[in-house]
Amino acid sequence: MYREIITTSRRGDQGRGLQPGDRLPTIAQLCEQYQASNTPVKTAMRLLEEMGLIETWQGKGMFVRQRTEDAK
Template sequence: MPRTPVYREIINDIRTAIETGQLKPGDRLPTIAALCEQYQASNTPVKTAMRLLEEMGLIETWQGKGMYVRQRTGSGQNIT
């Protein structure tokens, strides 16, 4: 069975943390560098995951300030 791509693993982990309340609206996410280290990946899949999470409406990014869990306005989209 092929391994799950790193970007999907990151998306699933962060989405689960948000859905279970481990991460709450307004919480700051780890930096790109910290996520690269945590998942032992380059910054490309990490940035892809963050971009997709933002497109799904789960997080918001602020240049120079970081990435934060967004206020929930509805359910997130599925990613395949």
């Protein structure tokens, strides 16, 4: 399940791709969207952050990071 979340998160809404600064849905919204518990959703978000694709700001949300050579 977390792989599906990563794939669709990287692709973005309607295949348009995510742009730097775009805000991602909340964990609760993603759980509802994928009909999944929070464990695979949190795993997917953690992995996206480790890949350097998103950054999390507590109390503000998760955002797409500026694209760098390492994050491709």
